[in-house]
Amino acid sequence: MKYGIFYEYWEKDWGGDYRKYAAKIAELGFDCLEVGAGDLLDMSKDGLRELKRIGDGLGISYSANIGPAKEYDVGSREASVRKKGIRFLEDIMDRMTVLGSDKLVGVQYSFWPYDFEDLDKEGLWARSAESVRTLGKHAGELGITMCLEVVNRFETILLNTAEEGVRYCEDVNCPNVKLLLDTFHMNIEEDDIPSAIRLAGRHLGHLHVGENNRKLPGQGISTLDWRLIGESLHDIAYDGAVVMEPFITAGGSIAKDIKVWRDLGGSADESTKDEEARIALRFLKEHIR
């Protein structure tokens, strides 16, 4: 099992100095850094190569996280928008190969957050699956796995449960298209988190972890049963990454998108945040062996 963390934990606004975060997370004991996939389009090829060298030197890998804007919705009713979305994600995947990143994770099957204007779930499903089939082929050629994130009802209408995710993957039927489950979302939607993980089984390609309120694993009073979550991962022989995605800081563009309206501990200074991430990593490793 590899352990990772999303860089945004230390930021108020999207984007950051990934060279700094690569060094930081390696020092804290993590194996992988999750970066913003869209940011890769703003980096030069040389910048991406440099980041790859830094990661190789530190022995860490990168996953790339995306929640595409509506103009890139691969499930849009407009063929031109779907085409633009496919092109956008293919461009990102091409950049990922320069960085040496092989996991594109997030809500790539539609746009995020959803605006709930179009509630034709079946239509969205069909268009989205067709686009993702095309994207999965491109991913396969590049050795990239797309991990589609199952998110709660307030963020999409398409994939809210592991069962829907598995059905969608079977519909797309592409070895490079898998699922991303997230304990925060599962805590809202699933009857039982370990059962949802077992149901996802071989389709699970990536896992986001956080407490019910998106604090770090083990931060505050933990209401999730991490030991049972760990057992379920072992039951399915999960060998992907377990990536913390803490959202605890109010007052920036990240908080606005995630809807964090109060401080959940995120106003701590950087060294305190480092220490808390280190403690959370120890907590996770104790529970998910």
Ligand SMILES: [Mn+2]
């Ligand atoms: Mn997530």
